[in-house]
Amino acid sequence: MSYKKRVTLAVTGASGSGYFLHLLKTLLVSDCQVYLLLSDAAKIVLATECDEIWPDDLDALNIYLQNRFTVNSEQLTVLGNKDWFSVVASGSSCPSKMVICPCSGGTLASIAMGLSNNLIQRAADVVIKEKGQLIVMPRETPFSVIHLQNMLTLSKLGVVVMPLAPGFYYKPQTIDEIQLFMVAKVLDHLKIKHSALPRWCDAIQ
Ligand SMILES: Cc1cc2nc3c(=O)[nH]c(=O)nc-3n(C[C@H](O)[C@H](O)[C@H](O)COP(=O)(O)O)c2cc1C
Numbered sequence: 001m002s003y004k005k006r007v008t009l010a011v012t013g014a015s016g017s018g019y020f021l022h023l024l025k026t027l028l029v030s031d032c033q034v035y036l037l038l039s040d041a042a043k044i045v046l047a048t049e050c051d052e053i054w055p056d057d058l059d060a061l062n063i064y065l066q067n068r069f070t071v072n073s074e075q076l077t078v079l080g081n082k083d084w085f086s087v088v089a090s091g092s093s094c095p096s097k098m099v100i101c102p103c104s105g106g107t108l109a110s111i112a113m114g115l116s117n118n119l120i121q122r123a124a125d126v127v128i129k130e131k132g133q134l135i136v137m138p139r140e141t142p143f144s145v146i147h148l149q150n151m152l153t154l155s156k157l158g159v160v161v162m163p164l165a166p167g168f169y170y171k172p173q174t175i176d177e178i179q180l181f182m183v184a185k186v187l188d189h190l191k192i193k194h195s196a197l198p199r200w201c202d203a204i205q
Pocket of ligand 1 (some may be wrong): 013015039040041044103105106107108140
């Protein structure tokens with residue numbers, strides 16, 4: 001089966017894992033093939049913020065998420081943190097599009113330094129070197145000079161730095177609607193059609 005787009009989606013241990021859950025669901029509903037990467041800290045934040053306790057075992061996690069989102073193993077694959085033989089670890093096989101949502105200050109720094117200490121950092125390093133499309137979604141406040149410098153470094157490399165800073169002009173009524181604002185921004189940048197939110201011109205009335 002061929003999907004509209006192949007996307008690597010990574011979630012790290014910054015606050016805002018609800019954004020990630022909406023983004024994953026929207027990508028799958030939009031007929032994207034998703035390679036999913038989770039940091040250890042991301043699992044802690046998911047449990048803390050969203051009461052999402054996910055299986056530690058990779059095979060069990062794959063089955064759990066495929067059942068939950070009613071997709072097959074081709075459309076959604078969760079990869080291990082050190083799976084250096086996976087498709088996302090090499091420029092010859094990785095998707096050209098990658099999103100890190102949310103992106104911790106630690107992962108931001110590691111990518112800006114090119115450390116490639118885990119599969120998330122390596123996959124980002126590969127997308128940058130292959131001149132693909134990388135979107136990082138940092139969440140911290142206030143930003144320190146370290147964060148800002150790392151964002152500038154990545155932005156100069158062509159990475160889209162999209163802080164988790166939703167707008168409120170469309171008068172969101174729920175947390176879900178606030179989170180969908182950012183999801184819509186990501187899909188717009190990836191040029192994936194969606195109906196997550198009304199457009200600017202339709203929202204202001
Ligand atoms: C509940 C919780 C919320 C956190 N929120 C943030 C945050 O908003 N931004 C951030 O940069 N780090 C945050 N952290 C700290 C990161 O999880 C920590 O620095 C971790 O080492 C990041 O590792 P990772 O980038 O591999 O996920 C938070 C940690 C926890 C437990």
